[in-house]
Amino acid sequence: xxxxxxxxxxxxxxxxxxxxxxxxxxxxxxxxxxxxxxxxxxxxxxxxxxxxxxxxxxxxxxxxxxxxxxxxxxxxxxxxxxxxxxxxxxxxxxxxxxxxxxxxxxxxxxxxxxxxxxxxxxxxxxxxxxxxxxxxxxxxxxxxxxxxxxxxxxxxxxxxxxxxxxxxxxxxxxxxxxxxxxxxxxxxxxxxxxxxxxxxxxxxxxxxxxxxxxxxxxxxxxxxxxxxxxxxxxxxxxxxxxxxxxxxxxxxxxxxxxxxxxxxxxxxxxxxxxxxxxxxxxxxxxxxxxxxxxxxxxxxxxxxxxxxxxxxxxxxxxxxxxxxxxxxxxxxxxxxxxxxxxxxxxxxxxxxxxxxxxxxxxxxxxxxxxxxxxxxxxxxxxxxxxxxxxxxxxxxxxxxxxxxxxxxxxxxxxxxxxxxxxxxxxxxxxxxxxxxxxxxxxxxxxxxxxxxxxxxxxxxxxxxxxxxxxxxxxxxxxxxxxxxxxxxxxxxxxxxxxxxxxxxxxxxxxxxxxxxxxxxxxxxxxxxxx
Ligand code: M6R
Numbered sequence: 001x002x003x004x005x006x007x008x009x010x011x012x013x014x015x016x017x018x019x020x021x022x023x024x025x026x027x028x029x030x031x032x033x034x035x036x037x038x039x040x041x042x043x044x045x046x047x048x049x050x051x052x053x054x055x056x057x058x059x060x061x062x063x064x065x066x067x068x069x070x071x072x073x074x075x076x077x078x079x080x081x082x083x084x085x086x087x088x089x090x091x092x093x094x095x096x097x098x099x100x101x102x103x104x105x106x107x108x109x110x111x112x113x114x115x116x117x118x119x120x121x122x123x124x125x126x127x128x129x130x131x132x133x134x135x136x137x138x139x140x141x142x143x144x145x146x147x148x149x150x151x152x153x154x155x156x157x158x159x160x161x162x163x164x165x166x167x168x169x170x171x172x173x174x175x176x177x178x179x180x181x182x183x184x185x186x187x188x189x190x191x192x193x194x195x196x197x198x199x200x201x202x203x204x205x206x207x208x209x210x211x212x213x214x215x216x217x218x219x220x221x222x223x224x225x226x227x228x229x230x231x232x233x234x235x236x237x238x239x240x241x242x243x244x245x246x247x248x249x250x251x252x253x254x255x256x257x258x259x260x261x262x263x264x265x266x267x268x269x270x271x272x273x274x275x276x277x278x279x280x281x282x283x284x285x286x287x288x289x290x291x292x293x294x295x296x297x298x299x300x301x302x303x304x305x306x307x308x309x310x311x312x313x314x315x316x317x318x319x320x321x322x323x324x325x326x327x328x329x330x331x332x333x334x335x336x337x338x339x340x341x342x343x344x345x346x347x348x349x350x351x352x353x354x355x356x357x358x359x360x361x362x363x364x365x366x367x368x369x370x371x372x373x374x375x376x377x378x379x380x381x382x383x384x385x386x387x388x389x390x391x392x393x394x395x396x397x398x399x400x401x402x403x404x405x406x407x408x409x410x411x412x413x414x415x416x417x418x419x420x421x422x423x424x425x426x427x428x429x430x431x432x433x434x435x436x437x438x439x440x441x442x443x444x445x446x447x448x449x450x451x452x453x454x455x456x457x458x459x460x461x462x463x464x465x466x467x468x469x470x471x472x473x474x475x476x477x478x479x480x481x482x483x484x485x486x487x488x489x490x491x492x493x494x495x496x497x498x499x500x501x502x503x504x505x506x507x508x509x510x511x512x513x514x515x516x517x518x519x520x521x522x523x524x525x526x527x528x529x530x
């Protein structure tokens with residue numbers, strides 16, 4: 001439960017030892033049972049509290065040595081901080097599976113699970129790796145491991161944009177981040193187009209052209225919004241480079257015994273670079289011999305460090321729990337990848353040229369969509385009493401519909417279900433009624449006719465229809481109750497222009513309903529537990 005008793009820090013029975021723990025202790029129950037049998041009293045329902053009790057039980061006057069002895073007794077994951085009130089100038093930290101980073105400021109040091117927490121107070125950072133233990137005292141810090149070996153750590157500069165975190169006049173970080181997209185997409189493209197050869201360039205892949213050309217299939221692994229960005233990326237790579245590409249949810253990949261093939265290139269996608277499911281999936285793939293590249297936003301994050309190379313998306317710090325600009329930056333990276341892989345195979349100069357021109361025009365197209373904000377807000381007002389929504393898209397717009405539904409769910413708490421539009425007639429149509437609006441994504445492509453047929457099925461059953469489209473089409477206008485027209489782009493790039501209206505729709509819906517937009521209930525920005 002979300003209660004004062006369950007919040008950290010947790011203490012030992014003497015209240016001298018305090019701990020803060022991020023992660024899950026899998027064997028807490030047996031430890032707690034034993035300690036309770038021995039007479040210990042617990043004050044919370046957490047697994048974390050057993051750590052403080054165990055340290056207390058084993059304490060011999062040396063906090064570092066005691067923590068080092070206790071860690072092997074814990075099964076699970078931790079980013080852990082320990083203090084003892086008899087040693088006020090000493091902090092011990094330890095990491096296993098959950099992030100921990102040291103921030104060094106002006107005569108002060110901090111430990112956190114994410115550099116974003118440091119704000120302007122820190123100039124240098126040191127990332128800890130799994131198995132490492134840090135000791136901080138008044139003057140310095142030192143890092144060792146459970147076997148007592150000293151580990152020399154590199155100090156890095158903290159990126160300046162991490163220190164500059166403000167809403168910049170916007171009511172919420174989410175809205176600010178939606179409005180940042182023209183710039184963040186531009187940053188993701190900067191220096192990554194090779195105009196002379198009609199292709200892209202990505203320095204961090206650590207792969208020679210010949211190695212890229214030898215790839216026979218691609219698998220993209222991620223969670224949540226990053227998974228939907230990966231699903232868009234999979235379509236881009238399959239369509240443009242003609243390489244069979246599939247996606248795996250990270251949590252599902254860990255749940256099965258995945259077959260790794262040497263000709264397959266694996267990408268893990270993560271805004272934070274710390275999502276436990278994605279990190280553990282990456283480690284499992286690497287353990288099986290796969291080459292795994294990362295597509296991350298957070299520079300220096302665990303996934304970025306442990307992957308075999310990859311791409312930083314440069315969208316800047318994303319603070320709102322609901323991911324927006326990271327999604328468009330992730331698909332920017334995939335568009336460049338698909339261009340590189342496509343040009344290494346059969347993609348013509350003309351197709352490469354066309355794609356580059358449309359990609360370069362995306363920031364302006366998004367800028368234009370932001371001018372539709374008022375219209376989208378009014379549409380949200382009209383439907384704000386609805387309790388259920390259907391989101392429908394086909395082809396590359398199907399994962400975009402899923403992302404739109406996720407946005408609405410997580411910040412407005414309205415139930416939304418995304419459906420591949422062609423699947424509607426196979427069962428979901430039973431849900432259509434006048435109180436359940438359907439939001440259709442209808443680009444002007446070869447699937448338009450089929451999408452209009454699905455709209456007609458909904459219309460005939462009294463369902464309200466909101467359409468996002470890139471064409472002023474009388475047939476669409478005749479059936480739809482509300483239409484949002486976005487600028488036209490290349491068929492493969494429609495996810496950029498179609499996702500932004502849905503981000504704004506979800507934002508306004510949540511705002512109208514008075515929700516906690518930047519920190520929705522039950523959610524965390526980085527999900528560092530499995
Ligand atoms: O940091 P990551 O991209 O790995 O996070 C993955 C998901 O937890 C994340 O995208 C989540 O779904 C967002 N809250 C969606 O807005």
